[in-house]
Amino acid sequence: MIGVLRSLGATMSTMLRKPVTIQYPTQHRQVPERDRAFPILLWDFDVVEPFCTGCHACERACPVECMTVTMRDNPKFAAGESKRRKIIDEFYIDYGRCMRCNICVEVCNFDAIAMNNTWSGHELSSLDRKDLVLDLDELLALSKTKQIDPWVPS
Amino acid sequence: MTVLAWGIFGVDMNVWLDAFLRLQIIVIVMTVTVMALIYLERKFVGRIQMRLGPMRTGPYGTLQSVADALKLLTKEDLRPATADFWLFELAAYVTFVPVFMTLLVLPIMEGWFVRDLQLGLFYIVAVSGVTVIGYLMAGWASDNKYALLGAVRSAAQLISYEIPLILGALAVSMVAGSLNLNDIVYAQKYVPFALLQPLPFLILLTAVLAELSRRPFDIPIGESEVVGGPWVEYSGIRWSIIFALTEYAGMWGFSILGALIFLGGWQWPFGTASFWGDFDFVYQLILVFGKSFLLILTIMWISATFPRLRIDQLMAFCWKILLPFGFLQVMINAIVLTYVDSELPRDILLFLTSGALLVAMSYVIYLATKQPSREERIAAIVAARSTP
Numbered sequence: 001m002i003g004v005l006r007s008l009g010a011t012m013s014t015m016l017r018k019p020v021t022i023q024y025p026t027q028h029r030q031v032p033e034r035d036r037a038f039p040i041l042l043w044d045f046d047v048v049e050p051f052c053t054g055c056h057a058c059e060r061a062c063p064v065e066c067m068t069v070t071m072r073d074n075p076k077f078a079a080g081e082s083k084r085r086k087i088i089d090e091f092y093i094d095y096g097r098c099m100r101c102n103i104c105v106e107v108c109n110f111d112a113i114a115m116n117n118t119w120s121g122h123e124l125s126s127l128d129r130k131d132l133v134l135d136l137d138e139l140l141a142l143s144k145t146k147q148i149d150p151w152v153p154s
Numbered sequence: 155m156t157v158l159a160w161g162i163f164g165v166d167m168n169v170w171l172d173a174f175l176r177l178q179i180i181v182i183v184m185t186v187t188v189m190a191l192i193y194l195e196r197k198f199v200g201r202i203q204m205r206l207g208p209m210r211t212g213p214y215g216t217l218q219s220v221a222d223a224l225k226l227l228t229k230e231d232l233r234p235a236t237a238d239f240w241l242f243e244l245a246a247y248v249t250f251v252p253v254f255m256t257l258l259v260l261p262i263m264e265g266w267f268v269r270d271l272q273l274g275l276f277y278i279v280a281v282s283g284v285t286v287i288g289y290l291m292a293g294w295a296s297d298n299k300y301a302l303l304g305a306v307r308s309a310a311q312l313i314s315y316e317i318p319l320i321l322g323a324l325a326v327s328m329v330a331g332s333l334n335l336n337d338i339v340y341a342q343k344y345v346p347f348a349l350l351q352p353l354p355f356l357i358l359l360t361a362v363l364a365e366l367s368r369r370p371f372d373i374p375i376g377e378s379e380v381v382g383g384p385w386v387e388y389s390g391i392r393w394s395i396i397f398a399l400t401e402y403a404g405m406w407g408f409s410i411l412g413a414l415i416f417l418g419g420w421q422w423p424f425g426t427a428s429f430w431g432d433f434d435f436v437y438q439l440i441l442v443f444g445k446s447f448l449l450i451l452t453i454m455w456i457s458a459t460f461p462r463l464r465i466d467q468l469m470a471f472c473w474k475i476l477l478p479f480g481f482l483q484v485m486i487n488a489i490v491l492t493y494v495d496s497e498l499p500r501d502i503l504l505f506l507t508s509g510a511l512l513v514a515m516s517y518v519i520y521l522a523t524k525q526p527s528r529e530e531r532i533a534a535i536v537a538a539r540s541t542p
Contacts, residue, residue, distance in 0.1 A: 015198075
């Protein structure tokens, strides 16, 4: 009998507590700093060009082969503005294939690639598979507009 | 005497027309209340589980029941090929109509009811017992093992718990000296019967929980055992009739009944005092609805707290605890009411006897559910080991 009353008290005290629900589409929970969404490329504001030199390290390491990288000579190196001899020409990542393993970030020698640790990396549903293949501009957009505080292994 | 006691809007009119209009009012109020109750239950149970409940449809999810109703009404009307057509179709109505019929005699304010029956309480008990036939019909007609099992379970449970329900209602009607609900309410001008008769109040609350097949008494419709009981094969509009209307209208009806016969209806605590002359019915309505919503919240609270009972526990609780103590209460009431004439000592005696019975019942339940303590269990194991 006392147990009955105590259990009623327990539910009542739970009722008076604050609900833990997060109203998801309108309200987002804080994602952690090392959250692994999808890889993006980073922008070097000092030299005004991408960090990426197109060295193919990430492309070779990628277990699901979702990346396509090409490299070209860096015109800014010839002008003496940059220390990068080569620079990225074309970069495609197929987010439909990527399995978010973080290996590309680990192998990158230039800290040029990072995992998207914002909510924009999670809400990517689209009606067409082709929309999930991102080109260089789209991959750099987040970093260029300073919407991201990336985490890179040092 | 308020305006509404006379004809329907103070106009003297044909008896049948008057009854028809009153029925319409009951139907509309019932439908709106049922929708409000569904919303209330989802919110309340959500808060108990530290959720928010419905939030998206309308401000704070207030239109959720409207959306649910629309969805249910537009759903495909399914009936199993092997089902018995007439029984299957009629079962929903056989369950719902008795619940609606109980609402006809409930005086929700002074002098307002569809019909004032001298045997109002008896009538309610009689018609609400018909519901079980609907359960059995649905279970049999669905041609489904789970439905039949659920139907037999609900028959066992509903018929068993009907008796404590009757005994609880009988005890108060003895004190009031009438089966007319109006007279019972008038008898509670100063003290509500829940105070004079705490034991019948608890018995009635428990029996109502069982009659409505709510947790912890939901073995007839337990999802994890018989996947919805008699209503497995029902969907769409028929299911909405059963679920929304029967369950919630039944809950509302029984809560108003409880508010009238135990919590003093529109009388207690203000008595027949007139505050606003012809508009007294407003505070009477607020009183009755407030009390009934209090009971409804208690029912929801209880059903959100306790896990489902086993069928033998359920039957034992009814037949070994509620029934004997209900009978004892009725007998003691009879003795007290026969031999004590003056008002005050009679009330005190009623309260004392009922309170003593309540304590005795709690003690019996305590004895029945007592588990040996840890030390005792260890001692028993040690003793069993040491004997060769």
